[in-house]
Amino acid sequence: MLRALIFDVDGTLADTESVHLAAFNHAFAESGLDWRWDVPLYTRLLEVAGGKERILHYWRTTRWQPGAADAAAVQDTVDTLHRRKTAAYEALVDGGAVAMRPGVLQLIDEALAQDLRLAIATTTSAPNIAALLRRALGADWRRRFTAIGDASNAPRKKPDPQVYLHVLAALQLPPAACLAFEDSGNGLRAAVAAGLAAIVTPNRYTALHDFGGASRVLPDLGRVDMAQLRTWHGERAARRRNAATPLACAPHQPS
Numbered sequence: 001m002l003r004a005l006i007f008d009v010d011g012t013l014a015d016t017e018s019v020h021l022a023a024f025n026h027a028f029a030e031s032g033l034d035w036r037w038d039v040p041l042y043t044r045l046l047e048v049a050g051g052k053e054r055i056l057h058y059w060r061t062t063r064w065q066p067g068a069a070d071a072a073a074v075q076d077t078v079d080t081l082h083r084r085k086t087a088a089y090e091a092l093v094d095g096g097a098v099a100m101r102p103g104v105l106q107l108i109d110e111a112l113a114q115d116l117r118l119a120i121a122t123t124t125s126a127p128n129i130a131a132l133l134r135r136a137l138g139a140d141w142r143r144r145f146t147a148i149g150d151a152s153n154a155p156r157k158k159p160d161p162q163v164y165l166h167v168l169a170a171l172q173l174p175p176a177a178c179l180a181f182e183d184s185g186n187g188l189r190a191a192v193a194a195g196l197a198a199i200v201t202p203n204r205y206t207a208l209h210d211f212g213g214a215s216r217v218l219p220d221l222g223r224v225d226m227a228q229l230r231t232w233h234g235e236r237a238a239r240r241r242n243a244a245t246p247l248a249c250a251p252h253q254p255s
Helices: 017-030 039-045 051-063 071-094 104-113 126-137 162-171 185-193 226-244
Strands: 004-007 117-121 147-149 178-182 197-200
Touching: 004 104, 004 162, 017 039, 017 051, 017 071, 039 051, 051 071, 071 126, 104 117, 104 126, 104 226, 117 162, 147 162, 162 178, 162 185, 178 185, 178 226, 185 197, 197 226
Parallel strands: 004 117, 004 178, 117 147, 178 197
Antiparallel strands: none
């Protein structure tokens, strides 16, 4: 029985990646760096989960000068860049730069009306989540979500399943009672590793990712309702039951 929906945030609930990209570039400029990420580069960098991890990966693979800074200084720079990036992102979101993806808000409302629980499982930071959902759902947005997993309580990034396992524990539900919603290959692998069925809605930055193992791959949730989700969830449960049932032995035929 389907009892909860678990949503990723960036790229899944809203088309945020272009705004994240603008915020990263703002932080670099504010810090006096000549770094500038374009769309093709950022698309590749999205293979690295986590904003701080992305900055560090870029620094080490393209701008690194051995001996230029010790580990503590490097981490301090990464933390400063990420803090400035987060502030820039929040300002852009508050200014209306981000729109929720088609069907998301309707599906959230329908699920709540049918007494399903909602949860968030993301590698992004708590301030980023709050900035987005405060504008989309209002100041009391947290009341809609039974559990929230983010970078603060599940620091191992996707494709590690930690954030999904954290959320499942908070919901006190088995994976078979939930559906996950993702937009990326890393997110899908995390959900599957936690035992979850996942609906994937790719975006321009993740369209070429490998989505093998997804229950459905859809352009968006604009034409999806709870009846369809229950049907897809039931079909997956039936396939699992059939796979777990050994084939009956054929009667012995005399030679």
